[in-house]
Amino acid sequence: AQTVTQSQPEMSVQEAETVTLSCTYDTSENNYYLFWYKQPPSRQMILVIRQEAYKQQNATENRFSVNFQKAAKSFSLKISDSQLGDTAMYFCAFMNPPNFGNEKLTFGTGTRLTIIP
């Protein structure tokens, strides 16, 4: 079974600074998807960024980028120019690709990120 580990329960950073959230995972599969989700106090789980394991290029979405190290099974999220609205719980998640027969998300325990004005 796949497992996802987030070793930083809480982090805080000054507004406009850069912060990196860590995630490691364990799987015996070669092809899979990795995600970062953001969950603000409203509880709505929002997709931040997605990475397909077969792609060597790291995904980026505006201020959000990942450092995907497949051999090390590491998938960190970097938030640049952090904003107050980035304050939320961040979850790393693993998923087998579609049509594999097990398309459930396996989540880590989350990192609570606080952006300080």
Add this chain to the structure above:
Amino acid sequence: EAGVVQSPRYKIIEKKQPVAFWCNPISGHNTLYWYLQNLGQGPELLIRYENEEAVDDSQLPKDRFSAERLKGVDSTLKIQPAELGDSAVYLCASSLAGNEQYFGPGTRLTVT
């Protein structure tokens, strides 16, 4: 386009009472998921539907939990009877053919 809709947003019940949660997925999404999120934890899958078929219910406590998606669109998750340990957030998500999952706002259940 409307997102995943869930109701109610909050529910408080006494233990041993029944409770039901409703979810309407994004239009056209054939796959629907129910997740349980305990306080301070990541969500865990309870059940996954492809159209009206439950294809993964291995984590659903079937002695007290049930779910249905009769017409392959909206879905209902029921607990009967509720226990104190069922207090949590119940999240519904949908996807198109198992791709990216989009979540609803969740239902926060408190059992007293």
